[in-house]
Amino acid sequence: MEFRHKDLLGIADLEPEEIRLILDTAASFKEISARPIKKVPTLRGKMMMTVFYEPSTRTRTSFEIAAKRLSADTQSLTVAASSVTKGETLADTAHNLEAMKPDVLVIRHPASGAPHFLAQRLKCGVINAGDGLHEHPTQALLDLLTVQEAKGRLDGLKVAIIGDIAHSRVARSNIYGFTKMGSQVTVAGPATLLPPYLETLGATVTTSLVEAVSGADVIIMLRLQLERMGQGFISTLREYRNYFGLAPRHLQLAKDDVIIMHPGPLNRGVEISPEVADGPHSLILEQVTNGVAVRMAVLYFLIGGEKG
Amino acid sequence: MSLLIKGGLVVDPSRHLEEPLDLLVDKGKIVAVEPPGQIPENGRRIISAPGLVVAPGLVDMHVHLREPGEEYKETIATGTRAAVQGGFTAVAAMPNTRPVNDTAAVTRLMLGQARDAGNARVYPVGAVSVGSKGQGLSEYGDLKAAGVVALTDDGLPVNSSMLVRRAMEYARTFDLPIISHCEDLELRADGVMNEGRISLQLGLKGIPAAAEEVMVYRDLTLARLTGARLHIAHVSTGGSVAIIRLAKAMGLPVTAESAPHYFSLTEAAVLGYDTNAKVNPPLRTDMDVASIKEALRDGTLDAIASDHAPHSSLEKEVEFTAAAFGLIGLETSLGLTLKLVHTGELSLLQAIDRLSTGPAQILGVAGGTLAVGAVADITLIDLNREWTVDASTFASKSRNCPFHGWTLKGKAVMTIVGGKVVWEE
Numbered sequence: 001m002e003f004r005h006k007d008l009l010g011i012a013d014l015e016p017e018e019i020r021l022i023l024d025t026a027a028s029f030k031e032i033s034a035r036p037i038k039k040v041p042t043l044r045g046k047m048m049m050t051v052f053y054e055p056s057t058r059t060r061t062s063f064e065i066a067a068k069r070l071s072a073d074t075q076s077l078t079v080a081a082s083s084v085t086k087g088e089t090l091a092d093t094a095h096n097l098e099a100m101k102p103d104v105l106v107i108r109h110p111a112s113g114a115p116h117f118l119a120q121r122l123k124c125g126v127i128n129a130g131d132g133l134h135e136h137p138t139q140a141l142l143d144l145l146t147v148q149e150a151k152g153r154l155d156g157l158k159v160a161i162i163g164d165i166a167h168s169r170v171a172r173s174n175i176y177g178f179t180k181m182g183s184q185v186t187v188a189g190p191a192t193l194l195p196p197y198l199e200t201l202g203a204t205v206t207t208s209l210v211e212a213v214s215g216a217d218v219i220i221m222l223r224l225q226l227e228r229m230g231q232g233f234i235s236t237l238r239e240y241r242n243y244f245g246l247a248p249r250h251l252q253l254a255k256d257d258v259i260i261m262h263p264g265p266l267n268r269g270v271e272i273s274p275e276v277a278d279g280p281h282s283l284i285l286e287q288v289t290n291g292v293a294v295r296m297a298v299l300y301f302l303i304g305g306e307k308g
Numbered sequence: 309m310s311l312l313i314k315g316g317l318v319v320d321p322s323r324h325l326e327e328p329l330d331l332l333v334d335k336g337k338i339v340a341v342e343p344p345g346q347i348p349e350n351g352r353r354i355i356s357a358p359g360l361v362v363a364p365g366l367v368d369m370h371v372h373l374r375e376p377g378e379e380y381k382e383t384i385a386t387g388t389r390a391a392v393q394g395g396f397t398a399v400a401a402m403p404n405t406r407p408v409n410d411t412a413a414v415t416r417l418m419l420g421q422a423r424d425a426g427n428a429r430v431y432p433v434g435a436v437s438v439g440s441k442g443q444g445l446s447e448y449g450d451l452k453a454a455g456v457v458a459l460t461d462d463g464l465p466v467n468s469s470m471l472v473r474r475a476m477e478y479a480r481t482f483d484l485p486i487i488s489h490c491e492d493l494e495l496r497a498d499g500v501m502n503e504g505r506i507s508l509q510l511g512l513k514g515i516p517a518a519a520e521e522v523m524v525y526r527d528l529t530l531a532r533l534t535g536a537r538l539h540i541a542h543v544s545t546g547g548s549v550a551i552i553r554l555a556k557a558m559g560l561p562v563t564a565e566s567a568p569h570y571f572s573l574t575e576a577a578v579l580g581y582d583t584n585a586k587v588n589p590p591l592r593t594d595m596d597v598a599s600i601k602e603a604l605r606d607g608t609l610d611a612i613a614s615d616h617a618p619h620s621s622l623e624k625e626v627e628f629t630a631a632a633f634g635l636i637g638l639e640t641s642l643g644l645t646l647k648l649v650h651t652g653e654l655s656l657l658q659a660i661d662r663l664s665t666g667p668a669q670i671l672g673v674a675g676g677t678l679a680v681g682a683v684a685d686i687t688l689i690d691l692n693r694e695w696t697v698d699a700s701t702f703a704s705k706s707r708n709c710p711f712h713g714w715t716l717k718g719k720a721v722m723t724i725v726g727g728k729v730v731w732e733e
Contacts, residue, residue: 012509090627111629112511113581132629134511169511195514197505 003301007119007126010135011176019180022297023145029300030293032069043072046303049102050076051093052129053084053109058264058288059129059138063106066295072303075102094118103303107131112169125302133169139263140173142294144181146287147218150259155182158255160212161203162188162244163222163271164233166195170263171222175203188212189244192233209244216254220261221246221272237270247273251281259283309353310334311727315344316357316688320364321661322677331362333684336727341680355729357688360721363660364676365397365685368638369667370462370487370541370565370613373399373430376417377406382618382705384418387638388427390616390704392731394639395720397685398429398675400613400667403440404463410435410446412454419455427730428723429685431457431673433487436475442466445475448482457671460487462541465523467493472527476536485537485563485670490523490548491589500629502575502590510578512628515590517545524548528555531562539670540564542615544589546599553608563670564603565611568637568644569710571600577710583624583631584710587617601653610666612659614641618706639702640711646691646718656691684727693719 003018011019032040048067052060060076067074077097079085084093090109097105104125107115112132119126130136148154159178165171165187178185179202186204187194188211198205206212213219224240234240251258260272260282268274277284311333318329318341332340332347340347373387382390384401391399401418403409409418415432422430434456438444440463448459459479465488466472472488479486496519501507503514524540528551531538543549543566552564569587574594577585585591603609617634624631645663648654654662664687668676674683694717699709722732 090630091625109627111627113629114627116581117627132511133513172511195508196503197508200505201508 007115008137008298008302009115009119009126009128011137011140011173011180012135014180016180019141019144019177022141022294022301023148025300026141026145026290026293026297029296030290032296033289033292038069039071040069041071042300042304043067043070046072047102048072048074048104048106048299048303049097050074050106050129051079051097052076053079054130056108056129058291059108062288062291063129063295066292067299069292070296070299072299090114090117091121094122098122098124104299127298127302130169133167135173136169137173138291138295138298139170140177141298142287142291143174143220143261143263144177145290145294146261146283147259150283151217154178157183157217158215159183159185159218159220160188160216161185161220161222162209162212162246164193164224164228165189165198165222166193167225168222172201174220175201179203186212190234193228209246209250210253213250214253216258218259218261219246219254222263223265223267224271226267241270245271245273246276248275248279251276261287264288311355311724312347312349312352313355313357313362313686313688314347316360316362318362318678319656319660320678321657321665322364323679324657326657331678331686333686333724333727336684338678338680338682338684341678355688355722359690361656361689361691362678363687363689364664364678365687365723365725366395366642366663367398367667367671367673367675368396368614368616368641369400369611369671370567371399371401371616371638372404372618372634373401373418374618375405375421376414381620384421384430385425385427386703386705387616387618388422388425388430390638390702391428392723392725393703393720395642395687395689395723396428396638397687397723397725398431398673400431400433400457400671402460402462403433403435408435408440410438410440412447412450415451415454415456429725431671433458433460435459436461436466436486437471440464442468442471445478448478448484452482452484456484457673458485458487458539460489460541462487462489465489465491465493469526469530472530473534476530476534476538480534480536485539487539487541488527489541490520490527492519492522495519495522500586501578502592504575504593506575506578510581512578517547517592517596520545520589521547521551524551528552528560528562532560538562542567542570542589543600543609544570544592544596546596549599549603549608553603556608563610564608565613566600566604566609567613567615568641569635571597571604571648572644573710581628582710583626583628584635584708586628586631586633587635588633601648604648604662605654605658610662611670612641612645612662613667614638618704619708620706624708634708636702636704636706636709638704640697640709640716642689642720643695643697643716643718644711647716650717684724686724687720688722689718690721691718693717693721695719
């Protein structure tokens with residue numbers, strides 16, 4: 001099985017076998033990060049450029065570390081300090097950077113479809129690090145790896161994703177990822193944050209947190225953007241916490257070995273109580289470790305060997 | 309020199325005529341319509357039309373010509389050239405130019421440019437409110453005297469229901485129809501395509517059908533209150549069609565139009581983030597397409613108007629959320645409409661009515677008929693010509709066309725304005 005894509009734009013474009021390949025490779029790369037010398041020469045001489053139009057702690061840092069662990073060179077464009085502030089278009093920015101011959105461009109952008117737009121126009125590979133409300137494929141891949149390690153499998157599980165589904169690219173990528181690998185996804189949130197036609201993506205939809213977590217093997221909490229209050233999507237944070245925040249009492253409804261995940265950053269005490277976030281069921285930090293491994297695998301497949 | 313158009317099939321919805329007839333044109337008017345061979349040929353330019361449809365000149369009542377102000381996208385000269393190549397003898401030009409056409413001065417500028425270009429006739433539509441800002445009424449009397457045929461703030465809705473009421477009453481004072489762009493801006497928010505399965509899949513914010521329907525209902529209700537002549541622009545949803553059908557059944561003198569993209573494409577055209585499929589109102593669902601077609605058939609929709617909206621690469625060669633709304637249509641409107649004739653969804657008479665007679669009547673302008681004494685605005689159509697849409701050969705300055713590469717059957721082959729052949733193949 002080979003990975004035949006020039007770009008990684010979304011989980012929707014991947015076959016289950018390709019996802020399996022990335023996860024297996026990531027699992028083997030994970031070992032490198034545990035060594036005293038955390039480096040192999042696999043991508044020596046290759047160049048990864050990151051262009052982040054939105055802030056990021058985990059994704060950008062873990063892409064950079066992933067590249068460095070494989071001995072690739074990295075260059076990041078700080079958009080706020082770039083000529084984007086002078087009005088330079090996305091297309092022009094990308095073409096100019098491509099003229100410096102990177103092997104791959106990693107982009108995060110507020111416009112859904114921006115990575116597609118670039119992939120159509122650039123010869124080098126494009127990795128989607130999160131586009132608008134659309135997809136965040138490497139997040140879904142690291143979430144899948146985390147579940148695979150904890151449960152030993154990815155099929156036949158009940159996965160609950162809870163929170164602002166309407167504005168979450170992580171939710172979409174995870175719905176695609178978990179359903180492709182044979183698990184059942186239930187999404188929950190207030191109706192204002194559940195977009196219409198969600199069932200067409202293959203998820204079960206409910207406005208009840210209790211229903212979603214009952215019998216769950218995996219619970220993924222999503223961050224509530226605090227601005228949503230002013231926009232009429234929720235009433236108060238207090239009410240959101242009471243009805244959609246994950247608290248210790250909810251864990252009793254789930255399976256005994258339920259795992260709790262969150263893509264970060266957390267709003268402690270809003271969508272997730274500190275006890276749950278820091279408790280024994282939580283794999284939130286393990287997700288971050290897996291993020292480096294998954295991104296090492298993705299870079300390897302896109303620019304390793306003769307490619308890039 | 310007079311013209312004798314002979315051997316063609318005259319299709320004239322104004323007189324429910326679909327018959328082989330010859331036409332004699334002199335001094336800009338139709339002077340005789342007779343059975344084939346009856347009109348002598350001597351001294352006349354013969355236009356041989358066997359196998360062709362002879363229709364009253366097509367009238368596109370919703371076109372954005374971009375002049376004054378955005379001449380890099382289109383000018384009155386290039387836009388009217390695109391019109392005649394598409395078989396249109398007249399277009400109604402929308403006022404969202406820069407500056408907005410809210411004064412006699414801009415109206416006269418547009419008419420002057422149209423006259424100099426010598427292509428299709430241009431009927432300017434004036435702005436409902438000053439600058440189309442939705443606050444004060446523009447000078448309807450002056451605008452009418454300068455030559456506007458209707459009023460609209462198209463591009464935008466008029467938000468204030470009170471202003472719409474006053475605009476309708478004031479327009480009635482000067483006997484001008486109001487063309488309404490029906491859209492609730494708050495429901496539309498920052499949507500960029502139809503709210504549905506595809507917007508969910510693409511992660512794009514959606515514009516619900518309700519955003520159009522609530523305003524269609526509002527404007528129909530205000531038309532009933534004020535006695536205004538209301539025309540609903542670019543109808544895109546089955547829900548809007550249902551409300552308009554109800555209003556007509558109640559006897560309201562309302563008219564409505566839709567555009568070819570609303571019966572030829574659905575929201576699926578946006579897949580791949582194609583900015584040529586980004587338009588407002590957005591492309592909707594299969595069910596809406598079916599409703600639009602049914603409404604064109606039963607007359608709930610009186611006109612087909614392209615909403616020709618030229619944009620350059622600056623506006624369209626960008627990420628989807630940043631792209632401007634709009635697509636061009638003058639050169640594909642007829643071909644897409646004839647597709648419905650070929651599939652039997654619309655009769656030829658109905659198609660020509662929606663493209664010519666209907667719009668001419670709504671705007672109250674000459675044309676839309678081939679009766680003796682009528683102005684000689686005539687379109688010759690080859691119903692069976694197969695052709696491939698190639699946007700790079702369009703007369704329009706812009707290329708934002710989602711039909712590029714489509715094979716269509718049926719095309720204008722000659723366009724005559726005021727008895728003069730302004731374009732032929």
